[in-house]
Amino acid sequence: MARIAIIGGGPAGLMAAEAASERGAAVTVFEAMPTAGRKLLMAGKSGLNITHAEAREQFDTRYGSAQARLQAALDGFSPQAVREWCAGLGGETFVGSSDRVFPRAMKASPLLRAWLRRLAEQGVSLRTRHRWQGFDGDALVFDTPDGRVTERFDATVLALGGASWPELGSDAAWIPWLAERGVKITPFRPANCGFEVDWSPVFVDRFAGQPVKAVKATSDAGSLAGEFVVNAWGIEGSLVYAHSAALRDRLERDGSASLRLDLVPGRTEERLARDLARQQAKASFSNRLRKGTGLDGVKLALVRELVPDAAALDPVRLAHAIKNLLLPLKRTRSLEEAISSAGGIGWADLDDSLMLKSLPGIFAAGEMLDWEAPTGGYLLTACFATGRLAGIGAARYVRGE
Numbered sequence: 328m329a330r331i332a333i334i335g336g337g338p339a340g341l342m343a344a345e346a347a348s349e350r351g352a353a354v355t356v357f358e359a360m361p362t363a364g365r366k367l368l369m370a371g372k373s374g375l376n377i378t379h380a381e382a383r384e385q386f387d388t389r390y391g392s393a394q395a396r397l398q399a400a401l402d403g404f405s406p407q408a409v410r411e412w413c414a415g416l417g418g419e420t421f422v423g424s425s426d427r428v429f430p431r432a433m434k435a436s437p438l439l440r441a442w443l444r445r446l447a448e449q450g451v452s453l454r455t456r457h458r459w460q461g462f463d464g465d466a467l468v469f470d471t472p473d474g475r476v477t478e479r480f481d482a483t484v485l486a487l488g489g490a491s492w493p494e495l496g497s498d499a500a501w502i503p504w505l506a507e508r509g510v511k512i513t514p515f516r517p518a519n520c521g522f523e524v525d526w527s528p529v530f531v532d533r534f535a536g537q538p539v540k541a542v543k544a545t546s547d548a549g550s551l552a553g554e555f556v557v558n559a560w561g562i563e564g565s566l567v568y569a570h571s572a573a574l575r576d577r578l579e580r581d582g583s584a585s586l587r588l589d590l591v592p593g594r595t596e597e598r599l600a601r602d603l604a605r606q607q608a609k610a611s612f613s614n615r616l617r618k619g620t621g622l623d624g625v626k627l628a629l630v631r632e633l634v635p636d637a638a639a640l641d642p643v644r645l646a647h648a649i650k651n652l653l654l655p656l657k658r659t660r661s662l663e664e665a666i667s668s669a670g671g672i673g674w675a676d677l678d679d680s681l682m683l684k685s686l687p688g689i690f691a692a693g694e695m696l697d698w699e700a701p702t703g704g705y706l707l708t709a710c711f712a713t714g715r716l717a718g719i720g721a722a723r724y725v726r727g728e
């Protein structure tokens with residue numbers, strides 16, 4: 328029986344294992360950590376947004392410049408297929424807010440347990456604490472609790488993840504081993520990340536940790552409504568992540584970037600100016616601002632923090648400032664803290680089955696490939712889909728197809 332190695336026991340690797348084993352190969356999954364799927368479990372802590380229910384044409388655009396290269400993988404394992412697959416493991420899904428799809432259990436552990444059980448029943452062998460250390464000729468080298476071992480396989484799927492949250496296993500240590508063999512790797516950068524801001528100490532003291540809800544934010548990514556969190560070093564949260572690729576790119580290009588906030592998206596600028604003008608002239612500025620805008624707490628403090636001369640502005644200018652509050656960003660938070668990473672193995676080095684052109688029989692899948700997407704279930708969907716495509720490719724390769 329042909330033997331296939333899958334290196335990396337995350338969503339992409341386990342899906343590759345499932346697809347290859349269904350096609351009759353003897354599959355071994357090698358995982359560096361003591362257990363598989365640690366990042367999947369971490370994703371489950373926020374409910375496990377496993378895919379998205381928007382129309383396919385819209386869904387596919389979320390992968391930006393990688394859309395065309397991910398098409399075949401997504402055709403083979405669509406968002407709907409993700410939901411059916413989940414249900415097959417006893418994890419019925421539902422469509423939550425903004426069309427995000429979650430398992431009813433709102434966590435990953437039951438799903439991962441059922442998946443690992445089914446893989447074992449299917450004959451997939453999982454070897455944890457096996458850290459791949461590169462190649463020895465055409466053999467794979469692993470560090471194991473019993474020392475270094477070298478093994479040969481008929482095909483291999485690499486599914487080692489990106490470079491965020493390295494403590495969960497994906498530490499990108501593989502880059503030099505592939506680069507030495509001529510594979511071009513786009514440097515990893517933070518994606519779905521927070522941004523550092525020069526807050527005043529007073530603002531941090533009073534408001535670090537507070538959510539800023541129901542605002543609109545604008546960047547090169549467009550205008551989006553949502554919420555984010557202010558913390559001691561800057562800003563993070565879903566609305567910031569949605570803008571993060573655009574803001575990161577602008578910071579890299581121009582050396583500076585700002586997120587434009589509309590703190591009162593429900594009112595026009597003219598209406599807000601009228602409401603501010605109606606306030607009693609003898610009232611304190613704080614009271615005029617609060618009553619005229621309806622803002623309080625952290626939102627009110629943001630106006631004061633970001634518009635130091637706010638008290639001196641007439642209602643028209645003040646309304647304009649509140650609906651166009653420029654929040655200057657210093658830099659992205661580190662790659663290690665980002666939800667995901669951009670960059671990875673370049674598409675020019677991969678064929679349509681995700682085999683590395685310079686390394687016949689070696690396939691790659693998941694976040695280690697050069698694509699990025701916002702949060703919303705797009706990350707896991709593409710990891711599953713590319714894992715499946717690579718697993719099928721490896722199974723066909725060993726059959727000489």
Ligand SMILES: Cc1cc2nc3c(=O)[nH]c(=O)nc-3n(C[C@H](O)[C@H](O)[C@H](O)COP(=O)(O)OP(=O)(O)OC[C@H]3O[C@@H](n4cnc5c(N)ncnc54)[C@H](O)[C@@H]3O)c2cc1C
Nearest residue numbers: 335337338339359370376459488496497693694704706707
């Ligand atoms: C906090 C957080 C929340 C998230 N929430 C969501 C969400 O709700 N929805 C969503 O779609 N996505 C979410 N993601 C992203 C998603 O979890 C990842 O995109 C996905 O897990 C990547 O899958 P992967 O299989 O490519 O890599 P990983 O899940 O990183 O798996 C790679 C595996 O390879 C192993 N490995 C690495 N190097 C070696 C080696 N040398 N030898 C052997 N094994 C090795 C690692 O230990 C790891 O188990 C979240 C991520 C984080 C950090």
